[in-house]
Amino acid sequence: MTRSEAATGMLGVPWSTGVRRRDDGVVAVAGVGVDALAARHGTPAYVLDEADFRARARGYRTAFATAFAEVGTGVDVYYAGKALLTVAVARWAREEGLRVDTASGGELAVALRAGVPGAEIGLHGNNKSDAEILAALDAGVGRIIVDSLVEIDRVAALAASRGVVAPVMVRVTTGVHAGGHEYISTAHEDQKFGLSVNAAPSVALRQAQDAPVGTTDSPAMRALLAVVERPGLRLLGIHSHIGSQILDPAGFEAAAQVVLRLRAELAERTGVLVDDVDLGGGYGIAYLPGEVPLDPDRIAKDVAGAVAAVCGELGTPLPRISIEPGRAVVGPAGLTLYTVGTVKPVALDDGRVRTYVSVDGGMSDNIRPALYEAQYHAELVGRVSDAEPVLARVVGKHCESGDIVVHEVQLPGDVRAGDLLAVPVTGAYGRSMASNYNLLTRPPVVAVAGGTSRVLVRRETVDDLLALDLG
Ligand SMILES: Cc1ncc(COP(=O)(O)O)c(C=O)c1O
Numbered sequence: 001m002t003r004s005e006a007a008t009g010m011l012g013v014p015w016s017t018g019v020r021r022r023d024d025g026v027v028a029v030a031g032v033g034v035d036a037l038a039a040r041h042g043t044p045a046y047v048l049d050e051a052d053f054r055a056r057a058r059g060y061r062t063a064f065a066t067a068f069a070e071v072g073t074g075v076d077v078y079y080a081g082k083a084l085l086t087v088a089v090a091r092w093a094r095e096e097g098l099r100v101d102t103a104s105g106g107e108l109a110v111a112l113r114a115g116v117p118g119a120e121i122g123l124h125g126n127n128k129s130d131a132e133i134l135a136a137l138d139a140g141v142g143r144i145i146v147d148s149l150v151e152i153d154r155v156a157a158l159a160a161s162r163g164v165v166a167p168v169m170v171r172v173t174t175g176v177h178a179g180g181h182e183y184i185s186t187a188h189e190d191q192k193f194g195l196s197v198n199a200a201p202s203v204a205l206r207q208a209q210d211a212p213v214g215t216t217d218s219p220a221m222r223a224l225l226a227v228v229e230r231p232g233l234r235l236l237g238i239h240s241h242i243g244s245q246i247l248d249p250a251g252f253e254a255a256a257q258v259v260l261r262l263r264a265e266l267a268e269r270t271g272v273l274v275d276d277v278d279l280g281g282g283y284g285i286a287y288l289p290g291e292v293p294l295d296p297d298r299i300a301k302d303v304a305g306a307v308a309a310v311c312g313e314l315g316t317p318l319p320r321i322s323i324e325p326g327r328a329v330v331g332p333a334g335l336t337l338y339t340v341g342t343v344k345p346v347a348l349d350d351g352r353v354r355t356y357v358s359v360d361g362g363m364s365d366n367i368r369p370a371l372y373e374a375q376y377h378a379e380l381v382g383r384v385s386d387a388e389p390v391l392a393r394v395v396g397k398h399c400e401s402g403d404i405v406v407h408e409v410q411l412p413g414d415v416r417a418g419d420l421l422a423v424p425v426t427g428a429y430g431r432s433m434a435s436n437y438n439l440l441t442r443p444p445v446v447a448v449a450g451g452t453s454r455v456l457v458r459r460e461t462v463d464d465l466l467a468l469d470l471g
């Protein structure tokens with residue numbers, strides 16, 4: 001916490017900028033106390049600080065637009081809806097000058113419902129259904145990012161069936177491995193996304209990737225050539241996404257270099273110099289006090305410098321660039337508000353005691369600790385306490401011992417049933433990855449701005465669950 005944060009009661013990183021502890025000890029989000037939020041909306045609840053979301057969206061747009069304008073090209077920023085997409089969130093993104101990246105027909109439908117024009121939407125997915133591709137074509141989406149050779153034929157056939165030309169980008173894997181956990185690193189070879197820029201190393205792999213045996217082209221080059229050849233497809237550009245929660249900027253520059261070389265090679269072979277290069281998302285954020293997030297201004301400058309340098313070296317004009325941040329826009333804007341139900345001290349083998357604090361949600365509203373061993377922070381937010389801190393583990397209410405919300409955190413020793421507890425930085429991949437495990441109902445998404453709260457997505461009810469069960 002900085003001195004000015006302390007003076008204003010701001011909690012500082014990793015909390016959203018609108019979070020403050022009031023003089024009465026209660027934490028407020030954008031002017032609304034968590035006690036009032038809990039009374040009005042119940043717990044658990046996802047709480048979104050709208051101004052914080054908007055500021056981060058603007059921050060990424062401005063940082064990249066400025067840095068790339070300096071080297072002589074433009075940028076489109078797509079908000080990656082997989083992090084959290086609701087109609088209001090898609091509208092906020094658009095109002096802040098962002099486009100929307102979708103990863104399924106469901107996300108596409110929400111973006112369209114929000115009034116985002118099709119031309120400002122991209123559709124991703126390594127296994128899009130025909131229905132999803134047709135929905136994208138019918139909506140006139142600005143780009144379909146193809147992910148396999150098979151899909152190229154599929155999109156071409158569906159575009160022909162609609163009598164349209166499909167705007168396509170090819171997703172490639174650059175071999176640059178980056179990100180917070182193996183499951184969220186997406187550009188190394190042994191995973192399902194994209195087409196490798198490296199020539200297939202074995203006959204088995206060439207066959208698996210549908211290549212004629214004997215070719216030395218990489219799957220990425222073959223895909224680009226296949227798109228160029230299909231009259232029903234328009235090749236917009238090349239896409240690369242290297243992973244998520246990346247805190248080392250070097251990976252973005254390395255991937256950009258590989259993609260730009262591929263672009264130049266394609267131009268040399270076919271005369272087609274694609275206009276667009278999409279460098280994906282993945283910008284890392286702080287989850288714990290003391291962690292340092294990527295700085296958008298710095299990363300934008302570094303990537304713009306790298307792009308300009310490689311294009312200069314290759315003698316190719318600069319492409320238009322796009323990026324797809326999700327987590328960095330919505331993650332820090334969100335917190336989850338829980339109520340403590342039980343408190344249980346457990347003696348550890350080494351003689352210490354760990355206090356298990358059970359809250360009214362858990363792995364169904366935040367799967368990230370169980371899936372990626374993700375670390376979070378928690379604080380009592382309904383009151384302050386002078387009690388000595390204890391080593392605590394915040395757990396949920398599921399029938400699963402891995403149902404951990406916060407692995408290790410110091411909480412006041414008098415933490416008790418009825419206390420309000422908040423976990424910051426749950427805006428990204430919390431609600432969007434939520435489940436109904438143990439038939440819990442998913443929490444609402446509540447937006448707070450200017451001293452008022454509003455429900456964006458209502459809490460599920462048991463009736464909602466029963467309505468799906470046809471008996
Ligand atoms: C293609 C693509 N774009 C964008 C994102 C968003 O990533 P992040 O939320 O880490 O910015 C992802 C997810 O990792 C992705 O797969």
Ligand SMILES: N[C@@H](CCCC[NH3+])C(=O)O
Pocket residue numbers: 082184186244245368428429
């Ligand atoms: N869902 C992941 C990241 C997204 C991966 C998508 N390519 C997370 O919670 O960190």
